[in-house]
Amino acid sequence: QVQLVESGGGLVQPGGSLRLSCAASGRTLSVYHMGWFRQVLGKEREFVAAITPISSTRYADSVKARFTISRDNVKNTVYLQMNTLKPEDTAVYYCAARGGYGISLSQSSYGSWGQGTQVTVSS
Numbered sequence: 001q002v003q004l005v006e007s008g009g010g011l012v013q014p015g016g017s018l019r020l021s022c023a024a025s026g027r028t029l030s031v032y033h034m035g036w037f038r039q040v041l042g043k044e045r046e047f048v049a050a051i052t053p054i055s056s057t058r059y060a061d062s063v064k065a066r067f068t069i070s071r072d073n074v075k076n077t078v079y080l081q082m083n084t085l086k087p088e089d090t091a092v093y094y095c096a097a098r099g100g101y102g103i104s105l106s107q108s109s110y111g112s113w114g115q116g117t118q119v120t121v122s123s
Contacts, residue, residue, distance in 0.1 A: 002027040002097050002112045009093060009117030012085055016121070020080040022095030022114055030073040033098045036080045037107055038091035038119075045094070047105040049080060058103045063089075085121045092116040 008020040022034070033052050039045040049069040050058045057069050068081040078095055096110035104110070 002029065002032065004095050004097060004112055004114035006093065006095050006114040006117040009119045011120045011122065013123050014085060014087060014121055016085050017081070017083045018085065018119060020082065020093055020095075020117060020119070022078040022080075024076045024078075024097070028073070029071065029076045029078065029097065031099070033100070033103060034069075034071060034078045035096045035098070035104070035107075035110055036069060036078075036093060037096060038089075038093045039116075040091045045107055047107070048093070050103045050105065051078065052103055056103065058105070060105075082119070085119075087121045090119060090121050092118050 002024050003026045005023050012018050035050040036048040037045050038048050047060050051069045051071055066084045071078045094116045095114045097112040098110040
């Protein structure tokens with residue numbers, strides 16, 4: 001099983017940017033579909049973005065055109081570039097990995113998860 005560690009979260013003002021990283025160990029990421037999810041305390045975890053092994057991508061409507069998911073298979077790392085951040089983007093962000101075929105927006109289809117990194121957007 002692949003182990004995932006997120007980093008890059010923090011406090012940023014509205015309109016600012018952050019780049020989250022998800023570093024993998026134990027297995028090569030190149031064969032996995034990867035996803036980013038986020039969760040606000042007391043709410044369901046929600047899909048943010050996903051990327052296939054060949055870098056096809058999918059985004060939630062709420063982040064489309066502001067967030068970009070990418071992967072570097074040499075560094076065994078997946079990224080989430082977040083621009084034009086809004087207060088409603090405040091959440092704990094998790095990366096996740098899954099095998100199989102096709103992009104999935106469902107958290108239940110992902111078998112490996114990181115511990116999460118807090119993103120707070122506030123002035």
